[in-house]
Amino acid sequence: MNESKKKQAAESARFTKTRLSDRKLQVKSLTRVISFTGGKGGTGKTSVVANLAVALADLGKSVLILDADLGLANVDIILGLKPRYTLQELFAGNKTLDQIIIDGPNGISLIPAASGVKSICNLSTEEKLLLVDAIEEVAYRYDYLLIDTRAGIDPEVMYFNSSSGEIVCIINPEPTSLTDTYAVIKVLSRDYGEKEFSVVVNNTPSEAQGKRAFQKLASAVSQYLNVETRLLGCIPSDPALPRSVQQQQALNLLYPSSPAALAISELAREIDSQFHQYRIKGGMQFFFKQLLEVGTYGG
Ligand SMILES: Nc1ncnc2c1ncn2[C@@H]1O[C@H](COP(=O)(O)OP(=O)(O)O)[C@@H](O)[C@H]1O
Ligand SMILES: [Mg+2]
Structure with missing residues (x-):
């Protein structure tokens, strides 16, 4: 390598290092x-x-969905x-994630679902890794990355859940919702080692009914699955x-003054008030590489 090439390489290594440490600092305290x-x-x-993202933005937080x-x-x-x-263009190498992200109300950002052709939940391993990499490149700019996953227990849905730092189950008081959510928690705890879940009871006729529904789910999972659940809040019908x-x-x-809007704003405050300590989990995870570099973050 000649002198000028060496100088160039050193320059670029220094640049990468600075960028990485900037990013680490930001990831450490933010996303x-x-x-x-x-x-x-x-x-x-x-x-x-969607509405929680807007409510978090009301609290001055930057949110990517x-x-x-x-x-x-x-x-x-x-x-x-x-x-x-759509994300198809990312996978084809035609667009960057920044070009795909769109702006929403209150300054929130959205990575839209991969349209018609293919569900985001049916990606190949290479596509998934590419997506996680691309998201890691942009997500450090945000306080929150909220992931709206499809319902069900197939491995592709579980992938996104176990890739997150926290999992929130959105249930309603109907018995079928409780048994189906129990099944999701069972798979996530048994096959993916997830041991903590937050719960939001949505579409509940009364707060008392919402709390009773949560209690039923919580006692079943603690008794049979050895898993911890906590109620984040109830959103009325x-x-x-x-x-x-x-x-x-x-x-x-x-x-803004409808009962559901008030409950969602309260939920945003509740979520934002928690100084949750992220854990390093096994397997693929958003910010997994950064987590390895900085240890735990959020504290
Ligand atoms: N708190 C609520 N009160 C009344 N209707 C609700 C409430 N939450 C959701 N819905 C309605 O339930 C339907 C399903 O909601 P959606 O957000 O699409 O559910 P999911 O994403 O879980 O399939 C929508 O028509 C929505 O307007
Ligand atoms: Mg949906």
Whole structure:
């Protein structure tokens, strides 16, 4: 290697090192990765994630949503956003993640679901690694990365849940929701070593009913699965929510004093008030590489 090449290499190594240490510092104190799951569709995951993001932004937090649920009501539809590109373009090497991310209300950002062609939940291993790498490149800029996952227990859904620092189950008080969520927790604890779960009871006729539903789930999982659950909050059944979905606008902005909007704002404050200590978990994980570099973060 000649002198000028050596100088160039040293320069570029120094640059990379500075960039890495900048990023480490930012990741260390900032990004919290939370995935939202539930046993079955229709419990309100997408509505809660979209509106929670807007409520967290109200608290001055920067939020990135990864829409990993290819359901009927994607996050972009609920919030009236128009994706320009899909993740297909990232995988094809035509676009960067920054070009795919779109802006939403209150300054939130969204990685839209991979459209029609292929669900984000059916990615090849290379595509998954590429996606995680691309997300790691941008997510350090955000306080929160919220992942809206598809319902169910297939391994692809579990992948996103176990890749997150925290898992929140969105349930409703119906018995089927409880048994389906029990099944999700069972698989995540047995096969992926997850031992802590937060729960939000959505679409509940009363807070008392919501708490009773949580208690039922909590006692079953602690008795049979040796897993800890805690109640993050209850969101009431509220016609304002489907109305806001119909109008494709954030509930908190359209009907800020509706009971569901108030409950979601309270949920945002509750989540943001917790100084959760991230654990280094085995397997693939968002920020896994950075976690190895800095040890635990969040403290
Ligand atoms: N708290 C609530 N009160 C009334 N309707 C709700 C509530 N939460 C969700 N819904 C309605 O339930 C339906 C399913 O919600 P969605 O967020 O798409 O669920 P998921 O993503 O879990 O499939 C939507 O029509 C939504 O408007
Ligand atoms: Mg959904």
